[in-house]
Amino acid sequence: MEAKITAILRKHQLSITEARKKILSLFWETGNALAHGDIEQKSSEDFDRVTIYRTLQTFVEKGIIHTIPTSDNSVRYALCKDECAAGHHHDDHVHFICDDCGTTYCIDEVSVPKVKLPKGFRAVQTDLVISGTCNKCEQ
Amino acid sequence: MEAKITAILRKHQLSITEARKKILSLFWETGNALAHGDIEQKSSEDFDRVTIYRTLQTFVEKGIIHTIPTSDNSVRYALCKDECAAGHHHDDHVHFICDDCGTTYCIDEVSVPKVKLPKGFRAVQTDLVISGTCNKCEQ
DNA sequence: TACAACAATGCAACTTTGTTGCAAAATATT
DNA sequence: AATATTTTGCAACAAAGTTGCATTGTTGTA
Ligand SMILES: [Mn+2]
Ligand SMILES: [Mn+2]
Ligand SMILES: [Zn+2]
Ligand SMILES: [Zn+2]
Numbered sequence: 001m002e003a004k005i006t007a008i009l010r011k012h013q014l015s016i017t018e019a020r021k022k023i024l025s026l027f028w029e030t031g032n033a034l035a036h037g038d039i040e041q042k043s044s045e046d047f048d049r050v051t052i053y054r055t056l057q058t059f060v061e062k063g064i065i066h067t068i069p070t071s072d073n074s075v076r077y078a079l080c081k082d083e084c085a086a087g088h089h090h091d092d093h094v095h096f097i098c099d100d101c102g103t104t105y106c107i108d109e110v111s112v113p114k115v116k117l118p119k120g121f122r123a124v125q126t127d128l129v130i131s132g133t134c135n136k137c138e139q
Numbered sequence: 140m141e142a143k144i145t146a147i148l149r150k151h152q153l154s155i156t157e158a159r160k161k162i163l164s165l166f167w168e169t170g171n172a173l174a175h176g177d178i179e180q181k182s183s184e185d186f187d188r189v190t191i192y193r194t195l196q197t198f199v200e201k202g203i204i205h206t207i208p209t210s211d212n213s214v215r216y217a218l219c220k221d222e223c224a225a226g227h228h229h230d231d232h233v234h235f236i237c238d239d240c241g242t243t244y245c246i247d248e249v250s251v252p253k254v255k256l257p258k259g260f261r262a263v264q265t266d267l268v269i270s271g272t273c274n275k276c277e278q
Numbered sequence: 279t280a281c282a283a284c285a286a287t288g289c290a291a292c293t294t295t296g297t298t299g300c301a302a303a304a305t306a307t308t
Numbered sequence: 309a310a311t312a313t314t315t316t317g318c319a320a321c322a323a324a325g326t327t328g329c330a331t332t333g334t335t336g337t338a
Pocket of ligand 2: 205217230232234244245246
């Protein structure tokens with residue numbers, strides 16, 4: 001586990017620090033996406049708020065995590081696939097946000113469909129975000 | 140114009156006030172989506188910030204405007220189609236955010252494709268947000 | 279039109295969220 | 309181990325969002 005974490009950091013040419021290891025391991029443990037606030041709750045005793053902001057920003061830039069847009073002013077972050085690198089993300093999967101429990105899932109098995117845009121519009125990134133009830137909250 | 144605005148408010152059983160008329164007309168004039176900040180800039184001399192927050196919230200609840208998720212912690216709002224009502228939105232079109240000029244478009248002519256989710260996941264709302272270069276910024 | 283009932287607004291005070299500069303500490307490099 | 313580089317914490321700040329309440333504006337009715 002620890003080895004895996006440090007390997008990822010090293011691969012992206014980041015120095016290995018306590019904050020980065022802890023935040024990265026949080027993503028591995030939960031499996032799902034995390035908002036800044038989630039991370040702050042789970043590590044506020046260990047790190048300053050500012051460090052979390054900077055770490056998330058660094059991880060996004062390096063292609064370790066990707067962002068998930070939301071309609072409630074709280075961007076979520078989730079681990080990228082191996083192929084992602086600095087400046088080149090390849091996370092073309094659907095995201096699901098549960099209205100009940102708030103959990104945000106990367107639905108890796110469903111990829112975002114290509115859509116044809118009107119003349120003159122050039123797409124760089126496409127996000128498909130679905131909200132509703134997740135498989136745990138559906139009884 | 141003024142007549143159209145008041146008609147919309149009346150239709151949704153909202154009392155007709157200066158703030159609501161002004162904010163609603165801003166959406167009609169620009170045609171594109173607006174963030175809270177945009178509205179504040181264009182009307183801060185007329186209204187208090189709090190009024191803008193409350194007005195946008197009311198408009199969303201009544202089905203006059205809909206939200207557009209973003210990855211930069213600034214939700215955008217745009218006019219709904221006529222069929223939208225309180226609690227029931229029918230805005231199944233694609234949204235486009237220009238990385239150059241920041242303009243957010245409702246691409247009405249392109250509708251969001253249906254996607255099949257894993258067992259147990261029930262979709263209530265689907266948002267397809269594309270970012271890139273818009274037809275005005277593409278030279 | 280005038281009045282009463284109701285709803286919306288402004289203001290103040292506050293909380294939460296995000297940003298920046300800089301010195302201290304940690305990490306990497308030699 | 310010594311030095312160079314990077315990261316972190318802290319403080320101070322700015323921006324964004326929330327809440328309660330008195331005042332003002334709107335609506336329906338007499
Ligand atoms: Mn994802
Ligand atoms: Mn729209
Ligand atoms: Zn759930
Ligand atoms: Zn543009």
